[in-house]
Amino acid sequence: MRESSAEAFFEQDGRARYVPSGYTRGPWAADSQHAGPPAALLGRAVLRREDAREDMLLARITFEITRPVPLKPLELATRVLREGRSVELVEATLTPEGGQEVMRARALRIRTEPDSVPEVVSGPVVAPPESSAAQPFFDVPWEKGYHTGMEFRFASGSFREQGAAACWLRMRVPLVAGEEAAPLDRVLIAADSGNGVSNVLDFSRHVFVNPDLTVHLHRYPCGEWVCVDAATSIDGAGVGMAESALHDERGPMGRGVQSLFVSARP
Template identity: 45%
Template sequence: MPDAFYLPTDDPDRYLCTPATEGPWSSGLQHGGPPCALLTRAVERTPSSLDGPAQVSRITVEFLGAVPVDEVTVRAAVARSGRSVELVEAELHAAGRVALRARVWRIRRTPVELPVEVTGAAVPPPPRPAEPSRFTEPRWQIGYLRAIDWRFVAGHFERPGPASAWARQRIPLVAGEEPSPLQRVALLADSGNGLSRLLEMERWWFINTELTVHLHRQPSDDWLHVSAATTLDGQGSGLAETVLSDAAGPLGRGAQALMVGRRSG
């Protein structure tokens, strides 16, 4: 297994992709998770204009094209500054074009005394299995999928239908760095449509055109629980919805708009 998903270069904006970024749809093309996490990292490294610490409330990534397992360039900047809320935009360039574009809302982080009746007690997710899940089909243990420690609670990659699993990346996002909790969320949130697929990948494609993650609180653990379900429509579209949790309970939701069709050949 490679040492990381990406290797830094002499250019602080440019990274070399390792085989750990490869997705299940086609050899040589990246899974959506690693580039989404790399965009999130660029946003986190962008200085904030807020009065006080910043927290991310929403991440939206538009997939404008496939990302080859080669090299990528990532840049981010504040598009709308403010004292309480700001918008950060980031782009990932690959093969001479913009492949992904992200828009991230950050709000000021400050204690707020909320009424007890609106907070409630967080319901923790089911316990994490003690052992990694087993796979019988080699295609589920290559590239990105192999770089994650999957521990299924319900369902499985190898069986169509809704699924939930604890997951944690086995390697850093960028070599030599400890990934932030937010980067870990972005890396895993794009797995919802694969976790909850309803169709066989040999005969169908169901590719997400975007990923949107809303967070009502910030993650605090390196293990995340991902519970996903997919809904499809006969006109070639679909939606994958994901509940994201850590050991303390739910922290947000992810959604992916899907483009569905039969594979040729």
């Protein structure tokens, strides 16, 4: 089985083997995944490992995408790199069967104590999803993919306009078949869309590759919707950066940053 038919992004096949469905397919290549679903799968692994502490929040996670993530079964592994009383560092990896590692995550988790300090939140207000508009996705040459596994509503901008934009995203299907989506699943599957939401150059004439993604969170999202309020900057030498403020309907909850390799299409 190379591609799952489940109504989910992944189907679990054994303890640490995950089979992607067509919903993971990205918009650029028919045999490669959008980075959002595997990023969420790695974040899920960090929280669900057997020795994971329940009193910690994932405050920062950095994904390194060393190769395109194929639509093939993936082996998932985790290990604790540093364990302390208040902070821990955890690593998770994805490797296709018989292949080389394609994606690695390092997550920093911080000990929490509810209501121990005053809450301070700062950031702009984004129009809520119910008053935001559904906008067409940019042209994709296949029917099923990330663009159909997710729902998109724009508070400002659109996929077909260039420049900064704010987009609410909601999962249409679970991350893993038979499971309810967790709050961390919802934010990590959305955060890698910052570059696409805030595109500044013509996709038909330029290649955009983000070899990494870093997400910082001061809390997990509430509800089903996550907003990616994104802006992209590109240097003439072909190096860029997409920065995203991450919101839920309660307000700001974190930020995402992607490094970009940009070049003219051959």
